[in-house]
Amino acid sequence: MNRTFYQEEQSKPSYRVKLSPDYCFGHWATQCRSAFEAPMDPHVILGGFSTGPDFRNYSADATAFVITYPIDSNPDNLEAALAWETAFIQLANTELSSMATGAKLKLAFQAERSVEDELKRESYTDASVVAVSYLVMLGYIALALAAIPPPQQFLQLFVLSRASLGAGGVLIVACSVAGAMGLCSMFGMWSTLIIMEVIPFLVLAVGVDNMFLLAHALGRQDPTLPLVTRAGLALGSAGPSITLAASCEVLAFGLGSLTPMPAVRNFSICAATAVLLDFILQVTVFVALLVLDTTRLHHNRLDCLPCVRVPYRDTSGNWVHDDVSEDEESYEPLNPNPGGRSRGQGPDRRGWGLGNLNIPGFGGARSDHQGSSQDPGEMYYAPQQQQLPTSAAAAAGDGAVPEIGVQQQQQQVLRSDLGGSRRMSGVLPGVTHQGPGLLHGDKVSLQSLLQAYMERVHAPLLMQPLVQVLVIAVFVTGLFVAGALIPRLSVGLDQAVALPRDSYMQEYYSDLMKYLRVGPPLYLVVSDVNVANGTADVDKLCSVAGCRRDSLSVRVSDASMTPATSYIASPAASWIDDFLSWINPSLPTCCRISQSDSPQLGPKGSRCPPPDQPPCSTNATACADCVSCLTEMPPGGRPTAEQVARFLPWFLDAVPSEGCAKGGAGAYNNAIQKDTSDPTGIAGLSGGVITASAFRTYHTPLNHQHDFIAALSAAREFTEKASQELGLNVYPYSIFHIFFEQYLDTRRSAAMLVGLPMLAVFCVAWLFTGTLWGSAILLAMLVSMMLQLAGAMYMAGIEVNAVSLVNLAMALGISVEFCAHVLHSFCVSHGSRITRAKTALVKMGAPVTSGITLTKFAGVVVLAFARTQIFEVYYFRLYLALVILGAAHGLVLLPVVLSRIGPPSWSDRGVQGSQDRSSMELEASSSGDRARLDSAAAAAGVPGVPTTADGTAGVAAAGMQDGRPERLPSVAASGMAASAAALGGPEQAAAAEE
Numbered sequence: 005m006n007r008t009f010y011q012e013e014q015s016k017p018s019y020r021v022k023l024s025p026d027y028c029f030g031h032w033a034t035q036c037r038s039a040f041e042a043p044m045d046p047h048v049i050l051g052g053f054s055t056g057p058d059f060r061n062y063s064a065d066a067t068a069f070v071i072t073y074p075i076d077s078n079p080d081n082l083e084a085a086l087a088w089e090t091a092f093i094q095l096a097n098t099e100l101s102s103m104a105t106g107a108k109l110k111l112a113f114q115a116e117r118s119v120e121d122e123l124k125r126e127s128y129t130d131a132s133v134v135a136v137s138y139l140v141m142l143g144y145i146a147l148a149l150a151a152i153p154p155p156q157q158f159l160q161l162f163v164l165s166r167a168s169l170g171a172g173g174v175l176i177v178a179c180s181v182a183g184a185m186g187l188c189s190m191f192g193m194w195s196t197l198i199i200m201e202v203i204p205f206l207v208l209a210v211g212v213d214n215m216f217l218l219a220h221a222l223g224r225q226d227p228t229l230p231l232v233t234r235a236g237l238a239l240g241s242a243g244p245s246i247t248l249a250a251s252c253e254v255l256a257f258g259l260g261s262l263t264p265m266p267a268v269r270n271f272s273i274c275a276a277t278a279v280l281l282d283f284i285l286q287v288t289v290f291v292a293l294l295v296l297d298t299t300r301l302h303h304n305r306l307d308c309l310p311c312v313r314v315p316y317r318d319t320s321g322n323w324v325h326d327d328v329s330e331d332e333e334s335y336e337p338l339n340p341n342p343g344g345r346s347r348g349q350g351p352d353r354r355g356w357g358l359g360n361l362n363i364p365g366f367g368g369a370r371s372d373h374q375g376s377s378q379d380p381g382e383m384y385y386a387p388q389q390q391q392l393p394t395s396a397a398a399a400a401g402d403g404a405v406p407e408i409g410v411q412q413q414q415q416q417v418l419r420s421d422l423g424g425s426r427r428m429s430g431v432l433p434g435v436t437h438q439g440p441g442l443l444h445g446d447k448v449s450l451q452s453l454l455q456a457y458m459e460r461v462h463a464p465l466l467m468q469p470l471v472q473v474l475v476i477a478v479f480v481t482g483l484f485v486a487g488a489l490i491p492r493l494s495v496g497l498d499q500a501v502a503l504p505r506d507s508y509m510q511e512y513y514s515d516l517m518k519y520l521r522v523g524p525p526l527y528l529v530v531s532d533v534n535v536a537n538g539t540a541d542v543d544k545l546c547s548v549a550g551c552r553r554d555s556l557s558v559r560v561s562d563a564s565m566t567p568a569t570s571y572i573a574s575p576a577a578s579w580i581d582d583f584l585s586w587i588n589p590s591l592p593t594c595c596r597i598s599q600s601d602s603p604q605l606g607p608k609g610s611r612c613p614p615p616d617q618p619p620c621s622t623n624a625t626a627c628a629d630c631v632s633c634l635t636e637m638p639p640g641g642r643p644t645a646e647q648v649a650r651f652l653p654w655f656l657d658a659v660p661s662e663g664c665a666k667g668g669a670g671a672y673n674n675a676i677q678k679d680t681s682d683p684t685g686i687a688g689l690s691g692g693v694i695t696a697s698a699f700r701t702y703h704t705p706l707n708h709q710h711d712f713i714a715a716l717s718a719a720r721e722f723t724e725k726a727s728q729e730l731g732l733n734v735y736p737y738s739i740f741h742i743f744f745e746q747y748l749d750t751r752r753s754a755a756m757l758v759g760l761p762m763l764a765v766f767c768v769a770w771l772f773t774g775t776l777w778g779s780a781i782l783l784a785m786l787v788s789m790m791l792q793l794a795g796a797m798y799m800a801g802i803e804v805n806a807v808s809l810v811n812l813a814m815a816l817g818i819s820v821e822f823c824a825h826v827l828h829s830f831c832v833s834h835g836s837r838i839t840r841a842k843t844a845l846v847k848m849g850a851p852v853t854s855g856i857t858l859t860k861f862a863g864v865v866v867l868a869f870a871r872t873q874i875f876e877v878y879y880f881r882l883y884l885a886l887v888i889l890g891a892a893h894g895l896v897l898l899p900v901v902l903s904r905i906g907p908p909s910w911s912d913r914g915v916q917g918s919q920d921r922s923s924m925e926l927e928a929s930s931s932g933d934r935a936r937l938d939s940a941a942a943a944a945g946v947p948g949v950p951t952t953a954d955g956t957a958g959v960a961a962a963g964m965q966d967g968r969p970e971r972l973p974s975v976a977a978s979g980m981a982a983s984a985a986a987l988g989g990p991e992q993a994a995a996a997e998e
Contacts, residue, residue, distance in 0.1 A: 045574070047702070051519035068519035075116070089115035097508065112512040119499075122507045126872050133875065134201065137866040138208070144862040145170035145212055148854045149219060151449035156317050163314050164449075165307040169297040170215075176285045177204070177211040184278035188270070199274050201879070205863070206814045207278045209856050210253065213821050214286045216855035217242040217848075218294060220451060224847075231302075235295050243287060245828035245848075248772040250283035252824060253817040255768055256761030260813045263753045265746050267806040272757075272813060279817070450854055458849035462895070463842045472900045479897050483788060486795030493798050495747045496709025497805040501873045522573055523703030524738045526719060528556065529696060531733045536645040536692045543642075544730045545699075546580045550641045556734065557581060559726055560701055567704045570722065571715035576699040579672040583655045586666040587633060587643055594664040595633035595651060602626060611654045614663030645692035649684050652676075675700065703738065709803065712740055713747045720748075750804050757813055762786055765820060773831050778907035781898070785823045789893045790816065796885040800877070807878045815886045821856050822894030830902050832910055841903035849895055857891045 052067030059065055073092070075085045096113040104111035146167040153160035181204050185195055221238035229237070257279065260272030306312040315325045465471055499513050534541045543550065547557035557578045563570035586594045596612035598605045604619040604626040605612060612630035613620055620627035633651055638644055643651070656676065658667030668675075677696040679687035687695035703719075706712050719736035727734045762783060770779040793815055802808055829844035864887060867880035 045522070045702075047522040047573075051521050053521060055521055068515070070520070086117060089117045093118065093121075093508075110515070112508075112515040114509055114512045118509055118512075119503075122503050122509055125507075126502075126504050126874070133866060133870045137863045138204070140866050141208060141212070141859050141863040142170060142174050144859055145173065145215070148216070148450045148858065151452075156321070159314050160304075160316060162306050163301060163304055166297060166301075168308045168310075169219075169293060171308075172293040172297075173211060173215040173290055174208070176290055177208045177282060180207050180211070180278050180282035180285060183281045184274050187277055188274045193270055193273065195270075195274070199271050202271065202810055202814055203275055203278050205860075205883075206275055206817060207282050208863075209818050209860050210250070210279055210821060211282050211286060212859045213249075213825075213852065213855035214242075214246050214283075215290060216451075216851040217246060217825065218286070218291060220851040222294060222298065223451070231295060231298060235291060238294075239287065239291055244772065244832075245825040246283070246287065248769065248828055249820050249824040250279060251772065252765040252768045252820045253279045254283075255764040256816055256820070257813065259760040259764050260757050262760065263757050263809075264749070265753050265806055265809065267746075268753065268757060268809050268813065271810045275814070275817070451850055454850035454853050455846075458853075459846050462849060463845045463899075466845065466896065466899055467838055467842055467903060472903070475896055475900045479788065479892075482792050482795070486791045489795040489798040490791065493794065493804050494710060495750050495804045496713060496744070497803060497807065498709055501877055504872050506871075517705075517707045521705060523571070523706045523715070524740055526572065526701050526703050527698040527737045528560065528576065528701070528723060529698045529735055529737055530556070531696045532688075533694045533697060533732075534692060535643075535648045535689075535694060541732070542580060542584075544732055545578070546584060547578060548581050548584050554729065556699065556726055556730065556732070559722070560699065563722060564701070569718065571704050571706070571711075571718045572722075573702045573704045576701040577671060577675075578699055579668060579675045579697065582666045582668060582672070583652060584642070586655050586658065586664070586668070587647070587651055589632050589634050589636055591664065591666065592632045594658070594666055595654065596627075596630040597633050598627075599629040599631060602629075605630075611657070613658070614661055614667075616661050616663035617659060649689050649692075652689065653685055674698075698737070706740075709747075712744045716741055716744050717748060746806060747804075750809070754804065754809055754812065757809055758790055758816060761813075761816055762790075765816075769824070769827070773828060773907070774910070775831060775907035777905075778827055778831055781901055781906070782820075782823055782827050785893050785898055785901075786816065786819050788897070789819050789822075789889050792889055793882075793885055796889065797882065800881040800885065802877060802882055807874065808882065811878065811882050811886075815882075815890075818856065818860075818886060819890055819893070822852065822890040823898050825852060826894055826898055827902070830906055834909055837906050838903045840909060841899045841906060844902070845895070845899045852894060853891070857887060857895075860887045 046062050046066075049070050049072075050062050050066040050068070051070065053059060053062060053065035075081075075088065077085070093113070093115055096111065100113070101111050146165060146169075149166040149170050150161075151164040153164055184203070185199070189195065218238060221242040222234060224241070225234035225237050227234075254276050257272045257276035261269050261276070263269055263272070300307070300310050303310075304313055304316065306314055313325070315323045318324050466475070500510055503509050530545065533545065540552075543552050543555065545551075545556050547555055547561065551558070557576055557580075560572060561575040563572040564574050567573055585591060588594075593614045596614075598608060598610045598612050601607050602610070604623065612627050615621065615627065620630075634643070634647070638647070655668045656672055657669055658664070659669045660667040660671070675698050676694060677687040678685060679695070682688065683690050703715050706715055716736075716738075719738070719741075723734045723736045726732070765786060766779050766783040769782045770776055773779060790812070793812070797804075797808065825848045826844050829848045830840050833840035833843040833847075835843070860883065864880060864883040867875055867883070870876050870880065
């Protein structure tokens with residue numbers, strides 16, 4: 005009602021009905037209709053009034069109103085409708101908002117395209133934040149792989165940075181993600197925003213962890229071996245645990261595709277593909293990159309620009325610039341002439357050789373130079389190496405080193421235990437003052453610091469009984485707390501969280517919840533209604549005289565009496581009730597037909613409007629011969645199929661008025677499915693069946709996510725019961741149903757998404773480790789972590805929805821990365837449970853910490869600055885909890901559990917592998933027991949191992965870190981044998997080649 009119309013109404017004489025607001029609120033279904041002639045319930049257009057006993061009237065209590073502009077949703081008009089909505093949003097943002105503010109009103113608005121537009125804008129809003137997050141992780145990777153040289157060799161920082169290696173690893177991750185999305189797209193799978201945001205984060209976590217494991221494994225190998233051999237041994241050392249973790253993740257994500265939620269299903273398939281591709285590229289391409297980068301380090305070349313060699317200071321403090329031609333000469337690890345100098349060891353050139361070290365057992369005294377054919381340029385030195393003792397250094401500069409000194413040094417290397425309690429006082433053979441040992445030997449890296457922390461602080465502290473009791477108590481308490489919080493988790497995705505903080509939709513949703521006193525419209529759609537006379541379908545739907553007492557309309561009316569449980573606010577607007585009343589002869593002014601041709605009405609048999617509508621209201625003679633459509637109702641009180649087919653289209657065109665308020669125009673324009681190919685214009689009506697029609701009612705006000713989910717569930721339960729009892733096909737529809745349908749079985753989807761992959765991880769771990777008990781421990785770790793992560797979700801205000809389920813699926817995969825490597829290392833280690841737990845923690849603690857833990861932490865912290873709440877809530881909070889809980893379980897709880905109830909070692913279970921053989925060799929070498937050494941050599945496939953004069957075996961540890969031998973995994977048997985053979989003599993070299 006506009007101002008002009010209102011003033012005209014108020015100027016009417018007192019004996020006339022004046023259409024005032026109070027009058028219209030009571031006559032909204034007849035005289036006071038909308039501009040498109042539809043009856044408008046005051047609850048729909050007014051708000052802010054009380055719904056309790058203190059309600060007076062709408063005029064006095066309403067504090068808000070709603071204006072709706074209906075737009076034709078015909079697909080042919082889609083482009084024009086979108087353009088109109090765009091113009092409307094711009095107008096409302098500018099002029100309309102200013103007008104409302106000037107009138108001391110508050111304007112909140114939306115269009116149908118608003119949500120889609122704002123979600124698109126959101127994806128670009130935080131693109132910079134996500135990019136910065138990945139850049140931070142990339143920078144951390146380069147920093148963690150790099151090392152800091154001694155101050156006097158500060159230019160070597162540009163050699164040791166290893167940014168190119170980190171960039172290559174990240175490029176591998178990018179290729180894996182791109183390949184997975186390409187393959188999924190090739191098979192018709194859509195990429196969603198969740199996939200684009202989460203999968204790179206997941207694959208980067210897995211890939212970086214593998215990068216650090218491989219780099220760490222290479223650094224632990226015997227530096228006297230050829231680089232290619234060391235790379236093979238490193239891959240054999242880290243490969244089994246990497247394969248175990250990747251297999252668990254691929255199978256876990258693959259089973260996640262069984263969930264019915266499309267977003268989660270697509271994510272699971274893409275994630276499984278991406279992890280598989282990343283695994284293949286990591287064990288092939290990245291290993292090659294690692295070898296190339298190690299060669300660059302050995303040649304002292306600039307990172308990212310390897311064509312440039314970096315100068316260094318010699319022992320006299322002078323800058324030395326190596327000649328490029330030295331790449332061809334390289335340097336020799338062993339000097340065939342004990343009394344001479346190595347090539348390139350002059351005062352102005354860098355001495356890459358071993359000087360005049362004459363080391364028995366390492367081929368230095370052999371004139372035929374057997375067993376030392378490895379390329380000296382491929383030498384790689386452990387991150388922390390110390391210089392030779394003074395006497396040894398002097399001997400290195402003058403000529404030969406006394407045999408007994410080197411033998412003692414070897415025994416120090418070989419006898420140092422895995423716990424790091426005994427340190428090596430000298431460097432590995434082959435390190436001189438002029439060589440890389442001095443140049444890079446005193447470098448400091450994050451890996452070395454973490455390794456020292458794990459060996460000296462973390463592992464010993466965690467093996468203390470009191471600390472273990474405290475750890476168990478803390479985690480058990482966490483499980484009980486999580487068990488109490490999980491049932492309180494809410495399901496859904498708040499619109500305010502899903503949209504940007506500065507979106508105009510935020511204010512709209514807030515006012516909608518605050519002021520609106522009615523919920524969304526609910527349509528009960530009935531299909532294939534037979535309207536032929538004598539059928540019971542009409543009586544099953546209507547509520548007028550003669551209808552069934554349990555008809556659909558009656559059921560809706562009864563449900564509106566209990567809105568707290570049914571979420572139905574009002575009786576249904578039943579088109580069939582109004583049609584039966586409209587066609588009934590008892591209302592002679594509604595359905596009327598002309599008896600003759602008329603210029604105003606058309607030919608004979610045309611519809612006549614009510615007397616108060618034109619042309620009847622303007623020309624009395626125009627409708628003089630109009631009569632009622634039916635003189636009496638057919639037997640049974642229901643029109644025949646032919647009568648329905650003829651008069652139902654008239655009813656839908658009839659405009660309600662005071663003369664006949666039952667017209668269907670406006671109220672039921674879209675209540676019945678139209679079909680232009682049907683002669684009647686209504687789908688199926690020419691055959692006596694109405695294909696589909698809807699009965700409109702309203703939900704109660706829905707203000708929270710659980711209200712929407714409960715309303716949808718109640719509507720479905722209502723229609724399912726009605727369909728079964730009435731024998732009709734009834735289903736509910738509301739505009740929000742499509743968004744909240746996914747939440748009806750969220751708990752079942754979550755259980756399937758987490759439960760099945762956990763069982764798969766258990767089976768794969770059993771297959772790879774060969775121990776049922778160890779696999780059960782891994783499963784227990786995953787269950788504990790997922791339960792505590794769910795409890796953390798409640799504490800962080802995270803709801804259960806597609807986004808959080810995708811993150812939970814990712815969390816399960818990353819949890820395997822935290823635990824699988826430590827478990828595998830424990831299984832292949834030798835000794836007591838405490839010793840093996842300590843060994844596994846020392847060996848895998850630093851790579852896991854520097855790899856997946858700190859990398860993810862660096863990237864997650866940046867997400868705290870996101871401008872959209874969905875990033876801050878569902879990514880920053882959840883990922884932060886994931887990193888903390890994952891590191892706590894993998895590096896704290898799991899070692900404690902393994903030290904007490906861990907599975908037996910492979911050697912204890914009779915699994916014969918080179919892990920056991922290499923362990924036997926190390927122990928035999930350190931003890932000097934020739935019989936034990938021969939036995940170990942025979943087990944390794946070496947014909948014989950020579951000893952030195954004092955009986956010490958001439959076998960180097962196959963892997964060392966800071967002078968400590970490391971036990972190799974089972975697949976490195978041939979590598980250990982080759983190491984012993986290459987260092988022993990021609991027979992052993994022949995055996996190694998064979």
